[in-house]
Amino acid sequence: MDRHLDDDFVCEDEYMAQANVEDGKIEPFDLDKMPNERLDTAQESIRRMDKQREEFVAKRRAPSTPFNRLINLVIPYGGILSSALNMSSSSIGAGIISIPSAFETSGMIMGVIYLVIIALLTVYSFTVLGIAAEKTGLRNYEQIIRTLMGSGADYWLAFCLWFMCFGGEISYVISLRDIITEFLTNSSSTSAYLKTKPGANVITSMVWLGFMLPLCLPKEINSLRYCSFFAILFIIFFVICMIIHSSMNGLKDGPNPEVEMFQTGNKAIIGLSIFIYCFVNQVNAMEIYGEMHRPSVKRLTMSAGVSMTLCFTLYFLAGFFGYMDFGPQVSVGSTMKLYNPIKEPLFGVSYVGIMFKVCVGFGLHMIPIRDAVYHFCGTNASRVSWFKNALVCTFFATAALICGLFIPRVDFVFGLVGGFAGAFIAFIFPAFGFIYTGNWSLRTVGVFHYFATYFLLICGVIGVVFGTISTIYGEVLRH
Numbered sequence: 512m513d514r515h516l517d518d519d520f521v522c523e524d525e526y527m528a529q530a531n532v533e534d535g536k537i538e539p540f541d542l543d544k545m546p547n548e549r550l551d552t553a554q555e556s557i558r559r560m561d562k563q564r565e566e567f568v569a570k571r572r573a574p575s576t577p578f579n580r581l582i583n584l585v586i587p588y589g590g591i592l593s594s595a596l597n598m599s600s601s602s603i604g605a606g607i608i609s610i611p612s613a614f615e616t617s618g619m620i621m622g623v624i625y626l627v628i629i630a631l632l633t634v635y636s637f638t639v640l641g642i643a644a645e646k647t648g649l650r651n652y653e654q655i656i657r658t659l660m661g662s663g664a665d666y667w668l669a670f671c672l673w674f675m676c677f678g679g680e681i682s683y684v685i686s687l688r689d690i691i692t693e694f695l696t697n698s699s700s701t702s703a704y705l706k707t708k709p710g711a712n713v714i715t716s717m718v719w720l721g722f723m724l725p726l727c728l729p730k731e732i733n734s735l736r737y738c739s740f741f742a743i744l745f746i747i748f749f750v751i752c753m754i755i756h757s758s759m760n761g762l763k764d765g766p767n768p769e770v771e772m773f774q775t776g777n778k779a780i781i782g783l784s785i786f787i788y789c790f791v792n793q794v795n796a797m798e799i800y801g802e803m804h805r806p807s808v809k810r811l812t813m814s815a816g817v818s819m820t821l822c823f824t825l826y827f828l829a830g831f832f833g834y835m836d837f838g839p840q841v842s843v844g845s846t847m848k849l850y851n852p853i854k855e856p857l858f859g860v861s862y863v864g865i866m867f868k869v870c871v872g873f874g875l876h877m878i879p880i881r882d883a884v885y886h887f888c889g890t891n892a893s894r895v896s897w898f899k900n901a902l903v904c905t906f907f908a909t910a911a912l913i914c915g916l917f918i919p920r921v922d923f924v925f926g927l928v929g930g931f932a933g934a935f936i937a938f939i940f941p942a943f944g945f946i947y948t949g950n951w952s953l954r955t956v957g958v959f960h961y962f963a964t965y966f967l968l969i970c971g972v973i974g975v976v977f978g979t980i981s982t983i984y985g986e987v988l989r990h
Contacts, residue, residue: 591814594799598792598818600742600868601875603825606789607746608686608865609922610826611833611841613782613789616985618773622830625786630823632967633790636937637815639945639964640796641808646948650801652793652879653886656940659947666887668940671932672794673883676876677911678928679788683723683873684915685924688715689847690862690869697853712916718866719912726874727904730892742871743821745864750825752861754832756850761836769838781985784978785922788929789826791937792818794879844922873911877904923986930978938971 614622640652649655652672657665692711695701704710726738761767773779800811833846840849852859881903885891892900918924942964945951953961 590804591810591817594803594811594814595817595821596740596743597795597799597875598815599821600738600871601795602790602792602818603743603746603822603868606682606785606925607750607825607829608689608846609785609844609925610789610830611837611846612844612922613785614830614834615771615839615841616774616778616782617786618771618779619831619834620772621774621779622782622786622834623827625783626823626826626830628970629786629790630819632970633792633937634812634815634819635963635967636793636941637796638808638812639941639960639967640793641800641811643941643944643948644797644800645808650797651882651886651891652797652940653883655797656944659944664940664943668935669883669886671935671940672879675791675928675932675936676794676880676883677907678924678932679876680873680880680908680911681915681918682921682924683869683876684715684719684912685918685921686845686847687718687723687866687869688712688916689845689921690852690866691715691718693847693850693852693862694859697851715916716912718870719908722867722870723873724905724908726870727877727908728897728901729874730897730900738867738871738874742864742868745861745868746825748864749861750828750832752857753829753836753846755857756855757832757836761838762832767835767838770834777981777984780977780981781926783974784926784930784933784982786929787933787937787974787978788925790819790822791929791933793937793941795875798878798882844920873908877908880904880907923982926982926985927979930974930980930982934971934974934978938967938974942968942971 613625617625640655643655643659644650647655647658649658653665653669656668688711691714695705695711695714702710705714796811799814800806803810803814829846834841837846837849843849847862847865850858850862852862881900882892884903884907885895895903945960945964956964
């Protein structure tokens with residue numbers, strides 16, 4: 512990362528110190544109530560930070576090699592497509608393999624309703640996060656919450672980010688192990704040892720070392736934009752394979768009679784937290800915004816809209832055709848266990864693609880993990896040397912590997928982190944961040960923002976309470 516970015520973070524600290532700290536106490540942020548002298552200083556700091564980011568992005572958008580210039584024409588650094596792909600790649604991943612299971616627990620129609628509501632709320636959450644970022648001038652989620660809500664709230668957010676993303680890392684390892692297990696157990700040439708659980712763990716660890724760990728080391732999120740593009744293509748290919756398989760099997764003689772349109776009782780809300788998990792991509796929101804070309808709330812919302820349209824389409828197709836294909840069998844949690852990648856070559860190719868996507872997602876999720884740890888330590892990634900950053904990322908990547916090798920079901924991880932941490936990150940903190948920007952009322956923000964923000968907040972509370980409890984309840988029922 513360039514030196515002037517370090518100055519950018521120094522400028523952010525200077526701004527925070529001058530804008531809302533008095534006598535060592537962090538006060539609520541409100542530009543409208545700030546004294547004129549401090550207001551001028553704060554606004555000048557915001558202009559300086561915006562100028563530094565603009566120069567940094569402009570330099571990245573002028574690649575030096577012919578190959579990079581060609582790629583930059585298709586996926587420009589910091590553009591809407593690049594930002595949308597990074598958002599999508601951060602959310603679409605291992606979660607898509609459990610979407611049919613979430614459809615089964617919720618019912619087909621209720622599953623679609625969940626998808627629509629959560630997708631719209633996610634787009635709006637980016638809007639309010641963008642507004643908070645513009646008003647504070649900051650591009651770090653935890654710093655924004657600290658500036659707006661005071662000390663303490665940022666540490667809870669940092670914990671939620673860490674918990675959410677570390678759980679995501681574990682789920683990626685579990686998904687990788689499930690894919691490798693299907694290849695090994697369905698191949699006639701596999702040795703007896705490799706068909707055992709320890710054998711599959713050895714191969715999983717080797718893939719982790721060769722492909723997942725290296726992607727955790729880059730310090731810039733846009734460094735992974737090329738990988739994000741190809742990873743999304745593999746996910747699309749996998750969903751196409753699911754559609755073809757369902758058309759040739761589960762839907763061959765018409766709709767599957769075992770498919771439920773609505774579920775009743777406690778089972779009907781078990782899938783809620785999985786749906787929340789699948790859409791959470793706010794963990795990288797501010798990093799993406801900070802590296803965006805001509806950043807604005809409108810462009811951030813447009814990027815989120817493109818991302819959520821893609822996510823919704825893929826999730827709907829995967830959930831609908833996966834559930835129609837196998838019916839109640841999808842309750843195993845992961846659709847990876849339902850196809851044969853050896854006898855069905857298309858799925859063999861798509862499984863390799865999913866493995867690539869899992870590796871990219873593993874790298875993307877490491878960024879908020881390390882940022883949360885640095886926030887607790889009172890520093891940030893720009894101030895940490897590459898070597899020390901690599902050590903931190905390697906430690907947590909290794910811990911995720913160990914946990915992933917011994918936790919049996921991936922949907923339990925999705926549900927637990929999605930219901931608890933995901934709802935805070937995606938809904939509750941963005942809503943409070945907007946409210947705490949100051950001068951917030953029905954008259955000043957308008958009817959739409961006023962009620963939409965409260966709806967976002969209420970949905971977040973529902974996600975935390977019912978999502979977490981239903982996940983634990985579902986796991987108890989299985990045992």
